[in-house]
Amino acid sequence: MHFTKEDFGKDFKWGVSTAAYQIEGAHDLDGKGTSIWDSFSNKKRKITNGHNGNIACDFYHQYPQDLELIKQLNIPNYRFSISWSRILPNGTGEINFKGVAYYNRVIDLCLELGIEPWVTIYHWDLPEALHAKGGWTNREVLNWFSEYVQCCIKYFGDRVKHWMVLNEPMVFTGAGYFLGVHAPGKVGLSNFLAAAHHAALCQAEGGRILRSHQQEYKIGTTFSYSHIDPLRENHEKDLRAVVKVDALLNRLFLEPLLGMGYPMKDLKILQKIERFMLPGDEQKLAFQMDFVGLQNYTREIVSHAPLMPFVQAKIIKANKRKVTHTLMNWEVYPASIYQALKRWNNYPAIKEILVTENGAAFHDHLVENEVHDAERLQYLQDHIEQVLKAQKEGVKVNGYFVWTLMDNFEWAEGYHPRFGLIHVDFDTQKRTIKNSGKWYSQLLLDRKL
Numbered sequence: 001m002h003f004t005k006e007d008f009g010k011d012f013k014w015g016v017s018t019a020a021y022q023i024e025g026a027h028d029l030d031g032k033g034t035s036i037w038d039s040f041s042n043k044k045r046k047i048t049n050g051h052n053g054n055i056a057c058d059f060y061h062q063y064p065q066d067l068e069l070i071k072q073l074n075i076p077n078y079r080f081s082i083s084w085s086r087i088l089p090n091g092t093g094e095i096n097f098k099g100v101a102y103y104n105r106v107i108d109l110c111l112e113l114g115i116e117p118w119v120t121i122y123h124w125d126l127p128e129a130l131h132a133k134g135g136w137t138n139r140e141v142l143n144w145f146s147e148y149v150q151c152c153i154k155y156f157g158d159r160v161k162h163w164m165v166l167n168e169p170m171v172f173t174g175a176g177y178f179l180g181v182h183a184p185g186k187v188g189l190s191n192f193l194a195a196a197h198h199a200a201l202c203q204a205e206g207g208r209i210l211r212s213h214q215q216e217y218k219i220g221t222t223f224s225y226s227h228i229d230p231l232r233e234n235h236e237k238d239l240r241a242v243v244k245v246d247a248l249l250n251r252l253f254l255e256p257l258l259g260m261g262y263p264m265k266d267l268k269i270l271q272k273i274e275r276f277m278l279p280g281d282e283q284k285l286a287f288q289m290d291f292v293g294l295q296n297y298t299r300e301i302v303s304h305a306p307l308m309p310f311v312q313a314k315i316i317k318a319n320k321r322k323v324t325h326t327l328m329n330w331e332v333y334p335a336s337i338y339q340a341l342k343r344w345n346n347y348p349a350i351k352e353i354l355v356t357e358n359g360a361a362f363h364d365h366l367v368e369n370e371v372h373d374a375e376r377l378q379y380l381q382d383h384i385e386q387v388l389k390a391q392k393e394g395v396k397v398n399g400y401f402v403w404t405l406m407d408n409f410e411w412a413e414g415y416h417p418r419f420g421l422i423h424v425d426f427d428t429q430k431r432t433i434k435n436s437g438k439w440y441s442q443l444l445l446d447r448k449l
C-alpha cells in the first residue's frame with residue numbers, strides 16, 4: 001500500500017454507501033407501499049434466480065448492529081437512501097409515520113455513534129402508485145418528486161446535512177425505460193427520453209428545494225461514469241462511436257445540470273428530447289451543486305456498429321476481450337477513475353467531486369469465519385491510489401465512499417454478485433467482516449487517538 005489516510009488531507013470524506021431496496025427488506029411492513037422494484041422482482045419475476053429484495057439484509061431490523069459495524073470499521077460517513085414508498089406509500093399525499101420513525105431511528109443512531117448520515121433521496125425505488133400514472137415518463141413526476149423532497153426535509157432535514165438528490169439517472173432511465181432490464185421494465189426511445197428529461201429536471205429542482213430550505217446543506221447528486229476507449233485506436237469510425245457512447249453514458253445528465261444543455265451535437269438522436277421540453281426548461285435543468293458524486297467501476301471499449309440503432313456503436317464486454325473482470329463482467333481498470341476525475345475537473349461549474357461509489361464483486365469464500373477477498377482488497381487499493389494521484393495533480397476530489405457496506409441485492413443480478421466489505425449469510429443474516437473490510441478499517445484508524 002502506497003498511501004495513508006493522511007495523504008488525502010483532513011477534510012477528505014471517507015465513507016461507505018448502500019441503497020434502501022438493496023438492504024432493507026421489510027418490503028410490506030409497517031405501512032410501506034409497493035415500489036417498482038417490489039413488483040419488478042415479485043410479480044414480473046425479472047431477476048436472476050427469481051430473487052427479490054423482500055428480506056435482503058433485513059437492515060430494517062438489523063440496523064443497530066449494522067451501524068455498530070460501521071463504527072467498528074472506523075468509517076465516519078454513511079451514505080444510504082430513503083425508500084420513497086416507505087414514507088409516502090402512494091407516492092404523494094398520506095404520510096406513513098411508521099416509515100418516518102424508522103428513518104429517524106437510523107439517523108439518530110448514526111449521530112449517536114458519531115457517523116455522519118449522507119442521504120440519497122432517490123435510489124431507483126419509485127412508488128408503484130406513481131408508476132401506474134406513468135412514473136418518470138409523466139411530467140407530473142416533477143410535482144410528486146418535489147413533494148417527496150419536501151417530506152424528506154421536513155422529517156429528517158434538522159439532522160441530515162448532506163444530501164444527494166438522485167442516484168445514477170442514466171442507469172435508472174436507460175436500464176428501466178429503454179432496455180427494460182431494471183424496474184419498471186419499460187422499453188423504447190420515447191419512454192427513455194421522456195424519463196430522462198424529467199429526471200434531469202428533478203435533479204436540479206431537488207437541489208433548489210434543498211437550498212431554499214437551508215443554505216448550509218451540502219447538496220449533491222450522483223452520476224455513473226466509465227471512461228470509454230475505442231476498440232481500434234486511430235480508427236476513425238470507432239473514435240466517432242466513442243464520442244456518441246460517451247455523450248449518452250457520461251454527459252447526458254451531467255452537462256444540463258452544469259448549464260451546458262444536452263449533448264445533442266455529439267449524439268443527434270438526443271434532439272428528440274426536445275419533444276418533451278417546455279419553454280424555460282433549459283434554465284430549469286441547471287443548478288449549482290456543492291458537489292457531484294462520481295460512481296465509477298470500470299471502463300468501456302466500443303466499436304463502430306452500423307446496425308445498432310441510434311448510436312451505431314456497440315460495447316464489447318470484458319469477457320469477450322479476455323481481460324481481468326469482476327463478477328459483473330466489468331473490466332478491472334483502475335485508471336478509469338483517474339481519467340474520470342481529471343475530466344470532471346475541467347468543468348468549471350463543478351465545485352467539488354466526491355467518489356460516492358466504487359467497489360467490486362468477486363467470488364468470496366467464507367472459511368472459518370474469515371473471507372480472504374484478496375481481489376477486492378487489491379481493487380480498492382488500486383482505485384484509491386488513482387484518486388490520490390488525481391488529487392495530487394490538483395483535482396478537487398474530496399471524498400471516497402466504498403460500494404458497499406455488506407453483500408446485498410444487486411438489482412437484476414440478485415444476490416449472486418457480492419460487493420460488500422462485510423459478508424452476509426442470507427439464510428441466517430450473519431455478518432462477517434471480510435479482509436477488505438479489515439483493511440479499510442485499518443486505513444481509517446485515527447492514528448492521532
Ligand code: FCB
Nearest residue numbers: 019167168171403410411
Ligand atoms: C451502481 C448502483 C448501486 C450498485 C452498484 C454496483 O450502479 O448505484 O446501487 O448496484 O452499481
